[in-house]
Amino acid sequence: MRIKPLGNQGLKASELGLGCMGMSDFYGSRNDEESTRVIQHAYDLGINFFDTADMYGPYTNEILVGKAIKPFRKDCTLATKFGIVRDPNDPSRRGINGKPEYVRSSCENSLKRLDVEVIDLYYLHRKDPDTPIEETVGAMSELVKEGKVRGIGLSEVNADTLRKAHTVHPITALQSEYSLWTREPEDGILDTCRELGIAFVAYSPLGRGFLTGQIKKFEDFEPGDYRRFSPRFQGENFDKNLQLVQKMEAMARMKGCTVSQLALAWVLSQGDQIFPIPGTKRIKYLQENVRALDVSLSPEELKDIDAIAPKGVAAGSRYPESAMTSVGR
Known part of the structure; x- marks a missing residue:
């Protein structure tokens, strides 16, 4: 497991991180004891980059992650997020807030839940469509000056917004969905990150679990699973996307790895x-994911994958229509 620079502001992180959202929310039942074991075993395997957010739970995932990493806090890179506001009485209802005063209060609350300095x-x-990005990032930069935050990140913004933000304070990382069935970052975002020295953090690199080959039918999802309401997992879209996975599985067998390892x-x-x-x-899936680091792909194999999964191959949008309006701003 390589540890490499995460952007240009001095942070470093393992080349593979661990997204912790599903441990507390969106993907069915939770088991905090087992999730703690997964986080701590990830560290044993060389992963030191852990990702959470205040809206996961909401709030409970930050508490879980904070407790789990406590034995090795000084040796890991901890990322969290703010800005999506969920209704405490109905978590399915949400808004977006990037106002400077909210930036500060959110950070203070996350520090407490994570139990970190x-x-x-x-x-x-x-x-936030109602707050200029310069104001939000300006408030975030104050947190850096005060020593409460080491690096500033953005999520799911477009290249113009990223450039504007970067003029206010250097952006360490941009996090957006990126996988074989979500390739929109190739339309300018990846190039902008390279140009500005910004790390790109790819969430859902396994297509919300679909590219693992473990999901065979809609009924595999638990009743409370978010994916039951995602367009890519419904009706004809599900069947079309399953055909993509089957093609990838065939290539993975020839390669001698799992389809999730091939996708990663x-x-x-x-x-x-x-x-x-x-x-x-x-x-067991954590260990499988880490072994993806042993899979090398030749130029010819990359061409073969691109033929199987060209840009735009996935059937259906990645979020319901109402949520799609908040990405790419």
């Missing part, structure tokens, strides 16, 4: 500034 990487989860190896091959953060609640 400083957050290594603090992301704006979604751009592809993301890793797209640039050294890219940090995938696949999430899992199971140690």
